[in-house]
Structures are given as structure tokens and as C-alpha cells.
Amino acid sequence: MRVLDLATLFAGPLAATLLGDFGAEVVKVEHPVRPDPSRGHGPAKDGVGLWWKLLGRNKRTMTLDLSAPGGRDTLLRLAAGADVIIENFRPGTLEKWGLGWPELSAANPRLVLARVTAFGQHGPYAHRPGFGTLAEAMSGFAAITGEPDGPPTLPPFGLADSVAALTTAYAVMTALAGRDRTGQGQVVDLAIIEPILTVLGPHPLWYDQLGFVQPRTGNRSTNNAPRNTYRSADGRWLAVSTSAQSIAERVMRLVGRPELIAEPWFATGSGRAAHAGVLDEAVGGWIARYKAEEVIAAFEDAQAAVALVYDVRDVMADPQYAALDTITEVEDPELGPLRMQNVLFRLSGTPGAIRWAGRPHGADTEAVLTELGLTEAEITALAKDGVL
Numbered sequence: 001m002r003v004l005d006l007a008t009l010f011a012g013p014l015a016a017t018l019l020g021d022f023g024a025e026v027v028k029v030e031h032p033v034r035p036d037p038s039r040g041h042g043p044a045k046d047g048v049g050l051w052w053k054l055l056g057r058n059k060r061t062m063t064l065d066l067s068a069p070g071g072r073d074t075l076l077r078l079a080a081g082a083d084v085i086i087e088n089f090r091p092g093t094l095e096k097w098g099l100g101w102p103e104l105s106a107a108n109p110r111l112v113l114a115r116v117t118a119f120g121q122h123g124p125y126a127h128r129p130g131f132g133t134l135a136e137a138m139s140g141f142a143a144i145t146g147e148p149d150g151p152p153t154l155p156p157f158g159l160a161d162s163v164a165a166l167t168t169a170y171a172v173m174t175a176l177a178g179r180d181r182t183g184q185g186q187v188v189d190l191a192i193i194e195p196i197l198t199v200l201g202p203h204p205l206w207y208d209q210l211g212f213v214q215p216r217t218g219n220r221s222t223n224n225a226p227r228n229t230y231r232s233a234d235g236r237w238l239a240v241s242t243s244a245q246s247i248a249e250r251v252m253r254l255v256g257r258p259e260l261i262a263e264p265w266f267a268t269g270s271g272r273a274a275h276a277g278v279l280d281e282a283v284g285g286w287i288a289r290y291k292a293e294e295v296i297a298a299f300e301d302a303q304a305a306v307a308l309v310y311d312v313r314d315v316m317a318d319p320q321y322a323a324l325d326t327i328t329e330v331e332d333p334e335l336g337p338l339r340m341q342n343v344l345f346r347l348s349g350t351p352g353a354i355r356w357a358g359r360p361h362g363a364d365t366e367a368v369l370t371e372l373g374l375t376e377a378e379i380t381a382l383a384k385d386g387v388l
Helices: 010-022 050-055 068-081 100-105 132-138 158-184 197-199 203-210 246-256 258-262 269-274 275-287 292-302 314-318 319-324 365-372 377-386
Strands: 001-003 025-030 061-062 084-087 112-118 186-191 229-233 235-238 305-310 328-334 336-341
Touching: 001 010, 001 246, 010 025, 010 050, 010 061, 010 084, 010 112, 010 158, 025 068, 025 186, 050 336, 068 100, 068 186, 068 314, 068 365, 068 377, 084 158, 100 112, 112 158, 112 365, 132 158, 158 186, 158 197, 229 258, 235 275, 235 292, 246 275, 246 292, 269 275, 292 305
Parallel strands: 001 025, 001 084, 025 061, 084 112, 112 186
Antiparallel strands: 229 235, 235 305, 328 336
8 A cells, every 4th residue: 555645743644654554655745845843843862853753654755845836747646656645734725736636536546535634624614724732622622621620621742633643544444445345536534623522422412412511520530430540658649440330349348448339329330420529538548548559459459440640751661561562662774773652553464563763854755756757857857946
């Protein structure tokens, strides 16, 4: 599978990364003088952006000015041999450059064009600029996140973009499966505001049928309890979840409050959530008397669910992550050995792999164009015109 990644920042490029992790041949196409801004996001080492090393892995990189006539013609030649194009320009931008769906599908009727934008390709907001932050706000995520007496809270990372990236990869594979049946490509129209709304659960249904609007509850859940973070005697924070009734009962026996199990309200998750204060006091008071290691051992013996609250240092040292090779080492020509997240899942027959980390801007331009059939003179002319 051949993928052209024309997108910038996170949702579209991460979708291309996920496809590349499982064998897709991905070519990252960037503007000659305005590279993907993700190269400059976050900390850098020796002037090299580290986030890009993750986001750009398994991608060859080339430069091309799509707004220039030579760039347009070259992209159409690339599209003729591609299976997928992923882009996130504002609606109408590709059309302005003569690279809309009519032109792309004429060059390759089997092409899948994934269009990833904040608000989708039509509607009153389609023309607006937007990022994942707006989706986190408009989906209702921020409204239900944070302490009850605090402000709506945004996540400190690209949550909406990441969910949209996973959805885009799924949508691309769905469109390719459709192509297997029909022989024709199609357009994927993905609005970043939608996937995060779906993963938030039944909020629209609750409001439609009951007029219910979920409030902010901090770490507590409106669906079950006890569910919170609790501090141990040695100052470590632990998370406890009791989504299953049997687990909730085990926790109450463990913390010495078995009489609560007999309360009528304890029989349902919503009933327990309505009495979260009582349950938090019982669980929190018990955990506060013991060291974190003792708490974890006791929960394991009781077959109840608990985990330490990690920061990245704990993740890097955790034996379960090590057993799964979740954080794996990649050799990089620029920076040497790098440790980063591995591919998302393990396949028994056709496993994914990180073949290389993110490459420098335009590192493979000449090679990609030569493989496309351009002569040295044609490549030189495009470079002279500022297209490359």
C-alpha cells in the first residue's frame, strides 16, 4: 500500500504513521521552505525535534510546492501510483490548486483521498481554521473534565487529534476494503470534532431522552464508585476502579467495610456513584495507612483492580511495559539510539515494525522523483523553479 502524507501537525500525519507501522510505503510531502510544524513542537536535541522522530517514523520525506504548476503536475504523477492520500488543508485549498477530487480521481480512479479537517468538508463552520483543542471544547469533553468547582479542563496533549488519527486509519482501511469490492476509490471526509464525541459515550442519548447533562466530577465517575485516586502512606498515588460489581464487593471486604455491600444502593454502579463520598472515605482511609507496594499486593491478593499513577519515568521502568516491548529502541542516523512507543499492537502473522525514525526535511526527494521516472534534468528544473 502506498500512502502520500500531505497533512501537517497531528491527526492526518499520525494516521499515516499508523499505516506505515504495518507496512504501508508512506511518503511525507512537505513544502520546500515551510516544513510540517510538528518538526518544531516540543523539546529538541541538537536542534532536531524529538516529536518528529516519533511522528515521522517509517516515512520517506520529500519536498514539493503543491501550489506551483510543477508541483501540481508532480503530485498528480505521484497520485497515479498511490493507494491513499491524506490531507488536512482547509476545504477548497486543493481545489484552488487544481488538485481536487475530480483531478485526483481522474489520475487514479482507485485512489482513496482522506480529508481530515476540524469541521468537515461542508456546513457553516467548514471554512474556519481549527485544531484538536476546539474539538475537545466543542465535543463536551472539557465541560465534563475537571473539579466540580473548577473551570472546564482541556487535556495537556493532542487527545482529539489522536482519536481522529486512529479513526482516519480505520476509515482508510474501510475505504480500501470497499475498493476491493467495487474497484473504485472514494473520499473519506473526517471532521476532528466527531470521533472524540463518539468516544465520550452516550451523552447525546442521555440528553435526548432524559435531559441529563453530566457535570464535572473530578476523578469520580457518575457511573460507578469507588473510582478515584488515593494517596498511600509513602506519598504515592494509586488509582482504583470498580466498574464490575464483583470488584466493588472485593474492595469493600479488603478495606474492612463489608457491611456496605448489604446496602440497597450498593447493588448498582449508579447507586454506588451516588454514595461516592462514603466509599471514597472507606477506600482512601485504608490506603492511607499502607505503603504503595503493600496496597498493590493486597489488591492483587483480593483480585481487585489498582494501579500506581505513573509519570513517564515509571513507564520507562515498568516490567509489564518491558515485557510487551511497549517502549522499544530505534537506531537513528542523526541522534543514535532512541527509545519510543512501539507499534500499537502485536500481530502473530504479519507484525508491524519501526523501520526508521523521522527523517530530515526533504531527505528522499530526489530518490522518490527518480523512482517516479523524472530525469535528472527535470528534477533540476523543478528545484530551480522553487518547486522542490
